[in-house]
Structure formats: C-alpha cells, structure tokens
Amino acid sequence: MTLEIFSFGFMQRALVSGIAIAILCSVVGLFLVLRRYSLFGDAVAHSSFGGIAAGLLLGIYPMWTAYVVSLVSALVITRIKQKFDISGEASVAILLSSGIAIGLILISFAGGFNVDILSFLFGSILLVSVEDTVLILSLTGIILIIILLLYRELIYSTFNEEQAKVSGVPVEKINYLIVFIAGITVVTSIQLVGILLISALFVIPNITAIMYGRSFKQTSLLSIAFAVSSVIVGIFVSYLFNITPSGTIVLFSITIFGVTIGFKSMGFLEGSKINKKKLFLSNHFI
C-alpha cells in the first residue's frame, strides 16, 4: 500500500516537483527572512491572484499571466518603497491587497469562483503535468545557479547593505535581483501549497533552521532538509489519509518548528547548536 504510491505517474511528478519547490523556497526564503521581508512571498502570491484571474478570464494559461503580474507588481512596489521611503511591511500590505482586489473584480467579470481558482488558492500538487514538472525543474536549476554565482554579493548585502556598498557590491541591483527571483519562486510554488499558504514554505523551515545552524551554509542545508522532509511526509500522509497535501505539508513544517521551540525552551539548543551533552543526559535520566 505504502510503496505503491511511487508507481503512479501523478505521484512521481508531485514528489519531484514538490522537492524542487521545497529546495527553491528554502534557499530564496532564507535571504527574505534575514532581510526582514518574510511576508514578501505572501504579498507576491496574493498579487499573482490578479494575474491568475486575468489569465482565466482571457483564456491564457493562468501561470503565465501570474508570472507577469507578480513580477511587475513586485518590481514596482520595490521601486516605490525605495523612492518614497515606505516601510517594508506597508509595501507588502499594498501589494497584497491590490492583488486580491484586482483578482476579485476580474473573477466577478468571469462569473464567480470555479475549480481552477480554488486549485490556485489551495494548491494542487497532485495535478501537475509533465510540462509543469519540467518548468519547475528548469526554473529551480536556473535560480540556484544564479544564487551560487552571486552567493557572496547576496549574503553580503543581506548582512549589511552599507558595508556591502562600500566593498563595491552593487546593492540596488542585487535587491532587484532578489525581488525578481522571489517573484518567480512564489508563482512557481503556488501549485504546491497554493496562494494562501505560500509564505509558510518561505518562512517556517528557515526560522527553524536559524535556531540550529551556526553558519550560513549549515542553516541553508538544514532549511532545505526541513522543507524537503515536510513535502515528502506531507504528500505521503495526504495520500494515505486522503487529505489535502498543501495543509499537511505546512502542518508538518510547523510540527518541526514546534519541536525545535520545545528543544530551545528546554535548553537543548544553546549557542545555535544542539547541546548534545544535555540531550544525552535527558534521554538517559529523565
């Protein structure tokens, strides 16, 4: 029963796409979380709602319109934020509400909600096609290569913009690049967990990993491990119990976070590493 799920084509595609999206979200999300831009993913996802609605109304593949609308709105809001000195949270709120507002109006024109819209809102990883899987894998590969090539510039400008600027890092261009990459990642990930839960993939594995990791690389790898295991377990459990994969994935991710918080409050995580001695003693004597 348990192993037969791997024999289904839709399950193979769901697992491959899900793992790729998990890696992408955790890597890109770490930069967003450390830049105090945690809700950016949420805002871009909500703005993509307008794009999806436009695509459905115009009869264009909704993911393409979602990519265009999300990227344009993310870049515009970043420009407005820089030019008019609007705070990050306020710009996120503007992006979030305008996307939903436009989407709702377009849906009204189209005659109301339907199954397509709901699958974008709540995710539909079990429905990804071969073409979707190829697109997800390609975008993941391209984005990870860009991040590896510009690793120093990305981490330096995330750590301290002023110092990075003085060291010759083109900080403004890097900021736009982050927003661009995050925009593509969000829309690509919508199929996994849907618009409403997208920020969970960006934020929760990273917040958890930051509590364990000592170095940036270690934190990044841990975040990937948490996100990937959440996706695999989520898809597996959702199949076994016939429940929604998106909710299961996010709940498993929250469970790892909850256990980590528990470890931390009991003092097992001191100085951002596992206090092995304390853990050993508690296993044996408590």
Add this chain to the structure above:
Amino acid sequence: MKVVEIKNLTVEYPGVRALDNVSFSIEQNDFLGIIGPNGAGKSTLFACMLGLHTQYSGSINFFGEDIRVSKKYLADLGYVPQKPIFEKNFPATVREIVKMGLRRNGNEKRVDEVLQDVWIHEISHKRIGQLSGGQQQRVFIAKALVRDPKILILDEPVTGIDTQSTDLFYGILSELNKKQNITIIWASHDLDAVNKLANKVACLDRTLFFHGISNEFFSNDELVKKYSESSMQKHMHHHIES
C-alpha cells in the same frame, strides 16, 4: 604622495550645514586622527568619502581620481563602522563574515592570515551574534583587511567597548600602520589615544579648524582648550536636549 585630497567640501541638510568648506589632504602611510564633538560632521565626512552620500559640493579625490567619476578606489579601501548593524540572529560564523570582505578572486588563505593578525582565529567557528562588542569589532577589522586595503577608514570603532579590548584594538591599528604601511583615517573622541597613535590630526566642527602634525595640536594649549570647550558645549547641549 597624496592618497586623499578633499577640496571645499560642503554638505547641507535641510536647515543645517553639516560641513562647511572643508579642505585637507592625506599622505600615504599617514595615521590621521579626526577629532570633533558630537554632530561635528565626522560621520557625514566619512559618508561622502565612502560614496554613501553624494549630495555635496566640492571634490573628493582618492589616488588622484574624483570619486564621483570612478568607484575604483573602493577596491583599495577598508571600512570599519562605528557600530555595525546586523540581524542579531544572523546565521554566519566569524570566518564567513570575514570572507565576505574578500575580493572576487581573492585567496582564501588570506582569511586565515587576517584571523590570526587580529587574534580571532580561535573563535572563527562561532556565530557573529555570540561575540562581545570588542570581538565583533575585530571581526569587522578583519573583514576590512582581508581585501588588502591601502587605506583603512574607521568611524569611532571602540564606542561602547571595554578598556582591555580597546587597548588590543589600538595595538592592532598601530601594527597595521607601521608594519603593513596601511594609511589609517580614524574618527575618535579619545584625545589621549589620538595623541599616542596618530601622526596627523584633523580637528573638525563642521568646519576644519586644525589639520596638521599631531604634536603641533597637542602641544598647543590654546587649540586643545578651544577643542575641549567646543566639545563640552556640544555635550551639554546634547545632554539638555535629551
């Protein structure tokens, strides 16, 4: 040989002139202490020199080139800020932070060398947020040094740091200037330290009222008194306002 030349630098913020017609130059291998009370314009001067503030009149030349024309000078510059602002839980080790300063094709062996030079090789595996203020400042000086700068700019780098760490920090600065021939431009409130370490002094209070040999400033009672009075007035004003 002049490595920095500042001519008629004037910076205006709404309702206040932060720097007024400041002109001076810095020779290669100088150890220049820039002193001045709070609000004297030291940080504004540095922001202009580092290319972070570009709304000024006058000119700033590094290695004979106007910094508004070319940014090449940044490659030969190391900068240690007053109190580096970063996310407290930023997951990066001391080694990773120092490595950020490395040039694109820089040799990673240089990271180990500078970690040794500033006495932080034993804590290179620790997270930056776990260190004391003094240790963090040494990490930032290592990050500045790893790119082998010709000029090191430090903006009141020992503010809020204990005496022992401060002495160690000053010792490192002196070595860098004397043994590695790095030109040092250092803003400080600590007149005694400037007297001991710097060979040149620039005294700033929006306008430059002294620039020259350190001994000339400190042996001139009238100048020191003028500085102290100005500093005290600013301090009192600041105290009353707050």
